[in-house]
Amino acid sequence: MAYIIAIANEKGGVAKTTTAVSLGAALVEAGQTVLLVDLDPQANLSMAVGIEPVPSSKSIMSVFQDTGSLREHQVETGIPGLDIIPAAFDLGMAERFLPIRSGYETLLRRLLRTPDWKHDTILLDCPPFLGALTTNALAAADMLIMPTQAEYFSVSALRTMMGLIRKIRNEHNPQLLYRLLLTMYDRRNRIHRTLAEQLRATFGNGVLETVIEVDTRLRESAIAGLPIIYHSPHSRSALQYRALSQEILTYVKET
Amino acid sequence: MAYIIAIANEKGGVAKTTTAVSLGAALVEAGQTVLLVDLDPQANLSMAVGIEPVPSSKSIMSVFQDTGSLREHQVETGIPGLDIIPAAFDLGMAERFLPIRSGYETLLRRLLRTPDWKHDTILLDCPPFLGALTTNALAAADMLIMPTQAEYFSVSALRTMMGLIRKIRNEHNPQLLYRLLLTMYDRRNRIHRTLAEQLRATFGNGVLETVIEVDTRLRESAIAGLPIIYHSPHSRSALQYRALSQEILTYVKET
Numbered sequence: 216m217a218y219i220i221a222i223a224n225e226k227g228g229v230a231k232t233t234t235a236v237s238l239g240a241a242l243v244e245a246g247q248t249v250l251l252v253d254l255d256p257q258a259n260l261s262m263a264v265g266i267e268p269v270p271s272s273k274s275i276m277s278v279f280q281d282t283g284s285l286r287e288h289q290v291e292t293g294i295p296g297l298d299i300i301p302a303a304f305d306l307g308m309a310e311r312f313l314p315i316r317s318g319y320e321t322l323l324r325r326l327l328r329t330p331d332w333k334h335d336t337i338l339l340d341c342p343p344f345l346g347a348l349t350t351n352a353l354a355a356a357d358m359l360i361m362p363t364q365a366e367y368f369s370v371s372a373l374r375t376m377m378g379l380i381r382k383i384r385n386e387h388n389p390q391l392l393y394r395l396l397l398t399m400y401d402r403r404n405r406i407h408r409t410l411a412e413q414l415r416a417t418f419g420n421g422v423l424e425t426v427i428e429v430d431t432r433l434r435e436s437a438i439a440g441l442p443i444i445y446h447s448p449h450s451r452s453a454l455q456y457r458a459l460s461q462e463i464l465t466y467v468k469e470t
Numbered sequence: 471m472a473y474i475i476a477i478a479n480e481k482g483g484v485a486k487t488t489t490a491v492s493l494g495a496a497l498v499e500a501g502q503t504v505l506l507v508d509l510d511p512q513a514n515l516s517m518a519v520g521i522e523p524v525p526s527s528k529s530i531m532s533v534f535q536d537t538g539s540l541r542e543h544q545v546e547t548g549i550p551g552l553d554i555i556p557a558a559f560d561l562g563m564a565e566r567f568l569p570i571r572s573g574y575e576t577l578l579r580r581l582l583r584t585p586d587w588k589h590d591t592i593l594l595d596c597p598p599f600l601g602a603l604t605t606n607a608l609a610a611a612d613m614l615i616m617p618t619q620a621e622y623f624s625v626s627a628l629r630t631m632m633g634l635i636r637k638i639r640n641e642h643n644p645q646l647l648y649r650l651l652l653t654m655y656d657r658r659n660r661i662h663r664t665l666a667e668q669l670r671a672t673f674g675n676g677v678l679e680t681v682i683e684v685d686t687r688l689r690e691s692a693i694a695g696l697p698i699i700y701h702s703p704h705s706r707s708a709l710q711y712r713a714l715s716q717e718i719l720t721y722v723k724e725t
């Protein structure tokens with residue numbers, strides 16, 4: 216069975232997508248096979264690997280409406296070992312019609328937790344909204360990674376995220392493990408240092424060791440539609456996302 | 471009638487909330503009375519003026535369910551001339567139940583476009599999701615300000631935003647005017663300079679003259695729960711948001 220990682224945070228712009236694509240590629244480089252799933256109507260994860268969003272009939276939307284199978288919507292990214300299920304143009308509509316179905320929260324869990332997926336790891340990129348798509352991702356996941364900026368609004372979003380984790384553990388996924396990932400960190404910034412210390416004091420080993428610092432190379436790699444380890448292999452962020460993949464592999468291997 | 475400005479963008483973390491609170495305070499300093507409306511379940515705008523989110527019965531949620539009036543949920547911020555309608559804890563639920571009502575898109579427009587509001591300007595802060603709340607804000611607004619980072623994912627979000635603007639103009643609000651606001655701009659960054667030039671070439675005077683540059687004082691003011699012009703009155707971002715308020719007043723005065 217694949218190890219499933221959801222990457223989610225209600226706070227916008229904290230590097231959810233950047234983490235999904237960068238970690239995915241770094242895990243492939245470490246010898247894993249990885250499936251990316253783009254659950255965000257913005258389709259940024261699809262763009263990050265140079266793929267356009269797809270029509271509804273060729274997407275997860277058709278699977279939600281029981282007219283297709285998830286496996287047939289898997290697409291190659293051009294990087295061997297890294298596949299993707301791209302976002303659909305109208306993925307936002309799922310927020311409205313999914314909740315009408317009873318048991319909608321575990322739709323993705325039932326689709327992904329089957330032995331037919333040959334990938335070692337599945338990464339789910341979520342939108343900055345705690346609706347049906349993010350709920351599905353948390354109900355399906357073995358681990359939730361919450362990218363977090365060491366800034367006030369981002370840190371305050373954690374309270375809501377912890378509430379959602381409790382609810383998902385109670386109702387659908389008791390084993391869900393969470394970890395915070397500090398992103399876009401600027402070690403020269405006093406607020407970043409202070410809030411990072413507070414997070415480590417509050418969450419202990421709930422905060423991943425690896426910290427991703429600010430690196431403009433990540434902006435360049437997004438434009439190029441290439442993961443950072445291929446676009447700028449020796450950049451600081453490429454090294455840090457490689458370190459993150461090693462840290463995550465210690466969890467994957469435990470299962 | 472108050473002049474209504476929606477601040478929206480599907481892209482997360484582009485400074486929608488920071489713009490709402492900073493522009494609101496700067497307009498008050500320029501002699502206007504301003505009502506802020508927090509339409510984001512994250513309740514960041516409420517926090518930015520030091521106010522906790524409110525229970526559903528004391529919020530816009532009760533108005534959406536026809537059991538209250540918007541005026542009674544208005545709260546003072548402690549800054550004379552600046553009032554707020556705070557976010558409710560369960561504002562996210564509105565994304566699910568609002569669309570069930572026919573004509574739900576113009577609920578806010580009908581509530582705000584009445585002569586009883588004594589404020590000169592009303593600012594609507596939106597969540598990073600193009601659902602019922604953002605649709606309501608665009609249908610109600612005289613002007614839409616789209617904070618935009620000069621980065622790839624943020625610029626690509628504009629295509630979707632333009633599609634939504636066309637739809638809202640056709641169906642609910644033909645007069646809706648839009649303007650892009652460059653935020654978190656770093657003039658030393660080559661990508662920022664290049665993408666900013668491309669935006670001005672594509673959108674012409676659809677891009678506001680004022681540019682808000684990166685300024686860590688804005689992070690500090692968020693922690694203090696004070697708008698930037700009160701927290702750091704002589705900072706670069708305070709000056710830039712004052713310049714923005716002057717630019718916006720040229721539109722307000724035209725109506």
Ligand SMILES: Nc1ncnc2c1ncn2[C@@H]1O[C@H](COP(=O)(O)OP(=O)(O)OP(=O)(O)O)[C@@H](O)[C@H]1O
Nearest residue numbers: 227228229230231232233343399428429430482621
């Ligand atoms: N470490 C970093 N250094 C510099 N820029 C970064 C870094 N990580 C991400 N970025 C940039 O910051 C912006 C926000 O990142 P990203 O879009 O991945 O966040 P997100 O959480 O997925 O946003 P959304 O909430 O809209 O889905 C992007 O323009 C991205 O290129």
Ligand SMILES: Nc1ncnc2c1ncn2[C@@H]1O[C@H](COP(=O)(O)OP(=O)(O)OP(=O)(O)O)[C@@H](O)[C@H]1O
Nearest residue numbers: 227366482483484485486487488598654683684685
């Ligand atoms: N000009 C700036 N310079 C530095 N930091 C900034 C600037 N503007 C905003 N910020 C910081 O960037 C982060 C994102 O800003 P903000 O939360 O206002 O964006 P948003 O678009 O409202 O996000 P969301 O999509 O989650 O609603 C915040 O931590 C804020 O303090």
Ligand SMILES: [Mg+2]
Nearest residue numbers: 231232255259
């Ligand atoms: Mg994203």
Ligand SMILES: [Mg+2]
Nearest residue numbers: 486487510514
């Ligand atoms: Mg906001």
